[in-house]
Amino acid sequence: xxxxxxxxxxxxxxxxxxxxxxxxxxxxxxxxxxxxxxxxxxxxxxxxxxxxxxxxxxxxxxxxxxxxxxxxxxxxxxxxxxxxxxxxxxxxxxxxxxxxxxxxxxxxxxxxxxxxxxx
Numbered sequence: 001x002x003x004x005x006x007x008x009x010x011x012x013x014x015x016x017x018x019x020x021x022x023x024x025x026x027x028x029x030x031x032x033x034x035x036x037x038x039x040x041x042x043x044x045x046x047x048x049x050x051x052x053x054x055x056x057x058x059x060x061x062x063x064x065x066x067x068x069x070x071x072x073x074x075x076x077x078x079x080x081x082x083x084x085x086x087x088x089x090x091x092x093x094x095x096x097x098x099x100x101x102x103x104x105x106x107x108x109x110x111x112x113x114x115x116x117x118x119x
Contacts, residue, residue: 020035020036020037020038021037021038021039021084022034022035022037022085023037023063023065023082023083023084023085024082024083025037025065025069025070025073025080025081025082026080026081026082026083027073027074027077027079027080027081030072030073032069032070032072032073034065034066034069034070035069036065036066036069037063037064037065037069037082037084038063038064038065039061039062039063039064039084039087040061040062040063040064040112059116059117060090060093060095060114060115060116060117061090061115061116061117062112062113062114062115063082063090063111063112063113063115064104064110064111064112064113065082065110065111065113066109066110066111067108067109067110067111068109070111075101075111076092076100076101076111076113077092077100078092078093078094078100079091079092080092081118082113082115088117088118088119089117089118089119090115090116090117090118091115091116091117091118092113092114092115093114093115093116094114095114098114099114100113100114101113101114
């Protein structure tokens with residue numbers, strides 16, 4: 001099995017329902033439920049590090065979302081929101097020098113969407 005095949009196999013497992021979470025993807029007044037979103041990289045910062053244990057807050061978070069799951073809305077756009085029950089609501093953003101989203105697979109079926117917490 002080649003490197004590309006192994007990578008595609010990993011992605012297929014990553015977006016399977018066993019690893020996915022249910023989120024609500026919203027643009028304006030339009031929302032869709034996504035049952036197979038996979039939280040990706042999270043970037044965190046310690047808050048009040050002098051306390052033990054230090055409290056850690058998530059500053060931004062990536063989501064892997066199948067393109068078909070949000071086809072009714074279209075490609076992700078800055079300002080869209082992703083609500084994950086029990087975790088919070090995140091807004092699609094650009095990071096310095098990076099787009100708000102990119103394809104996460106060669107077949108262009110899986111978005112990697114960059115977000116930050118709202119509020």
